[in-house]
Amino acid sequence: MAKIPLGCEPVVGSLTPSKKREYRVTNRLQEGKRPIYAVVFNFIDSRYFNAFATAGGNRVTVYQCLEGGVIAVLQSYIDEDKDESFYTVSWACNIDGTPFLVAGGLNGIIRVIDTGSEKIYKSFVGHGDSINEIRTQPLKPSLVVSASKDESVRLWNIHTGICILIFAGAGGHRNEVLSVDFHPSDIYRIASCGMDNTVKIWSMKEFWTYVEKSFTWTDLPSKFPTKYVQFPVFIASVHTNYVDCNRWIGDFILSKSVDNELVLWEPKMKEQSPGEGTVDILQKYPVPECDIWFIKFSCDFHYKAAAVGRGRYTCGKCNPALRFSLQDYLMFSRNLQLD
Template identity: 80%
Template sequence: MQSLIGHGGSINEIRTQPLKPSLFISASKDESVRLWNVHTGICILIFAGTGGHRHDVLSVDFHPSDMHQIASCGIDNTVKIWSMKEFRPYVQKSFTWTDLPSKFPTKVVQFPLMTCVVHSNYVNCTRWLGDFILSKSVENEIVLWEPKTKEQGHGEGSIDVLQKYPVPDCDIWCIKFSCDFHFNQLAIGNREGKIYVWDVQTCPPELITMLSSPQCKMTIRQTAVSFDGSTILACGEDGSIYRWDEVEHEAAKN
């Protein structure tokens, strides 16, 4: 067991690098995102500064196939896309470092690849969907959009909104969604205790099911979908955890 010390405020989210599970990123109230090596206890990179977030960072995610890119979002209403490709030698060095973690030459990344304004309010949750991004604010919807480079778009930070996933009674902040490993299903709760499960591979969006329970009437703040999408967990704001399992029904016999 070890404690990794570095942030100057509460930590709002942690995500593991799917291609290198030793690496993880943390999003904090201190307006920064940090990249860590869990095995050596090293803080490798700090994403903050001149071009960084100007308020709490609420959510962060690794690109599923490009291990050098991350996306972060927060109370400053922005989604920022960062690259750590330039700092690959420091990432590699973190695996063989034998001195004290405090002596590691941690680098500060001050400028993101782009800053995107998709929502007009706090951005609570962001996830990569291939090269696209899913994000949620305080509107009753999740937005799927594509970030555009200067060459592709009309300037830095331009986007193309691809489609939206409606979620009734979800117009408050601090509600986060989740997906299964293969990004087939997206699950999100609302303030009425219901769970909406969307198929994220269809266009237009297709609602797979709406889950509810007579005992679950409070706001669902977080969901978790199992690897294959067969189990969904939901966490209510009263500390309760609810579980739904997919059940195969036998065909009716003649």
């Protein structure tokens, strides 16, 4: 368990926006009466940087930003199960460059949508409970990772439909996993966090041969030798309450908890002693009245700014209608050396 070293007092960052607004509302859209849980731009494929997708209820919708603030609806996928509620969606690519959308939610089923043919490409069944977040490997965008209420994180190959690795077990999360993220440059590393108040860093380096094997596997996906990764290489207790979102910022991690703050910190691992190390907290950003759990934050393409919602409600995912009833958005920026 990582400990915060003495003498490393964090700088308190400011979330107060400048008097001169650097943004303005250009359009508003209404998607029925069910809450929208996720909005994600396509940062995976430069051909579609102006396209974004939303997830909410049993629907995933694709939009395109046009000149003059116009937003066009391109396509919409409606799940056959009316009780499905998608909590998360992520852009990905097949190995031939075909753009995919990968969505999951209440039912624990991952839907891979081919946006070119506007059809379901594959459906993944494996998680034992709802899926809280899906993220795409930026260096290999046909790999996605999913975080679930079943206390596990799973790595999938969307081209072959194979579940390659399951991050769970003796050293895994002890409660619902709420968020997961790939390291932007270290292809082997991911970070996950959840309702056990911890952030865990995992390495796939030892199991990378299985990742490579998943691309050439020709037998049934169910016959693939899926491996369990039971021990993270680092465990950090930076927060004292649920950690509902974490993102890599270079080698730093920005994480959010329902204790009304975002924390920018650096994990300092001992290469010879996996699981051991210290945490250097670099900066804290207070976010008042942000005790609704499951509210994510998002970073811009260059990781220089982030946006986070907040509200005064005391219930979160137990009342989905309030989860995205946000009062305002707070913007903050910090120049970081990501080399």
